[in-house]
Amino acid sequence: MQEVITHLRAATSHPGGVAVLTGAGMSAESGIPTFRDALTGLWARFDPAQLASEEGYRESPQRGWDWYAERRAGVRAALPNAGHLALADFDRRHPGVLRLVTQNVDDLHQRAGVADTIRLHGDILVDRWLERCRERPACDIAAAAPGRPPHCTRCGNLVRPGVVWFGESLPGGAMEAASEAARRCRVMLVVGTSGAVWPAAGLAGQARRHGATVVIVNPHPSEIDAEAHHVLRGTAAEVLPALLGVVPGGGEKS
Ligand code: OAD
Numbered sequence: 001m002q003e004v005i006t007h008l009r010a011a012t013s014h015p016g017g018v019a020v021l022t023g024a025g026m027s028a029e030s031g032i033p034t035f036r037d038a039l040t041g042l043w044a045r046f047d048p049a050q051l052a053s054e055e056g057y058r059e060s061p062q063r064g065w066d067w068y069a070e071r072r073a074g075v076r077a078a079l080p081n082a083g084h085l086a087l088a089d090f091d092r093r094h095p096g097v098l099r100l101v102t103q104n105v106d107d108l109h110q111r112a113g114v115a116d117t118i119r120l121h122g123d124i125l126v127d128r129w130l131e132r133c134r135e136r137p138a139c140d141i142a143a144a145a146p147g148r149p150p151h152c153t154r155c156g157n158l159v160r161p162g163v164v165w166f167g168e169s170l171p172g173g174a175m176e177a178a179s180e181a182a183r184r185c186r187v188m189l190v191v192g193t194s195g196a197v198w199p200a201a202g203l204a205g206q207a208r209r210h211g212a213t214v215v216i217v218n219p220h221p222s223e224i225d226a227e228a229h230h231v232l233r234g235t236a237a238e239v240l241p242a243l244l245g246v247v248p249g250g251g252e253k254s
Helices: 002-011 024-030 054-059 061-077 082-093 110-111 173-186 201-210 236-244
Strands: 018-021 099-103 117-119 122-127 160-162 185-193 213-217 230-232
Touching: 002 185, 002 213, 002 230, 002 236, 018 173, 018 201, 024 082, 024 110, 024 236, 054 061, 061 122, 061 160, 082 099, 082 110, 082 236, 099 173, 117 173, 173 201, 185 201, 185 236, 201 213, 213 236
Parallel strands: 018 099, 018 185, 099 117, 185 213, 213 230
Antiparallel strands: 122 160
């Protein structure tokens, strides 16, 4: 831990010096389930082919809509945990140093106060049309008729959640921005991800190849532990305040 704090201190004098990649474990202590934890993960109980693919949604739009409605309610009811707050506090004390990249579709980093987050897998609270709208002017999604899912009364298009499903491209520019953050940083913290989903999982290796110190924060082994110089076995809400809380703010000498 002490060695990591020393690296973090040095990185705070560089713009973009600290990159953080977060996954579902980041929000676990806020009560939002992860995907791949053995008993509690969503993919232990639900089939991703049905619930995280366009084919699955088309097969049963109501099943998909209802599942996401329940997850949206869980996200709205959740609060940022001590880990989210530690990152936001670090960002406030070191303007321009933090580049935060998340795979999470919740808004807990934003609600904690990090406005400038690169969101690789979209936003569960946003609605999108299932088909690209071809009408001119384009149909207004805010005017969709209520239903499970809501639909367009003009063209019949269905509403879907704004998350990235398996087989879909990431939001325009997000991976490029994340790669740039990985190449520029001096320290990359990888928090609460299994490292099973690409291209996000490749960011740790990219940072390492460009000279960064890579630190994994996870209570359990991940698929990318080999990329790390340091593995801190603990949870996001325990480790991040301990790690970031002691890095002095701008202007302070250490
Ligand atoms: P996973 O569910 O695959 O992995 C969660 C990781 O968090 C595991 O390695 C756990 O050990 C760790 N973990 C659990 N509790 C923790 C805690 N309190 N603090 C820190 N770590 C903890 O989630 P992701 O790696 O985020 O895709 O999954 C990647 C993508 O797969 C997700 O973004 C999602 C999913 O399909 C989309 O939504 C598009």
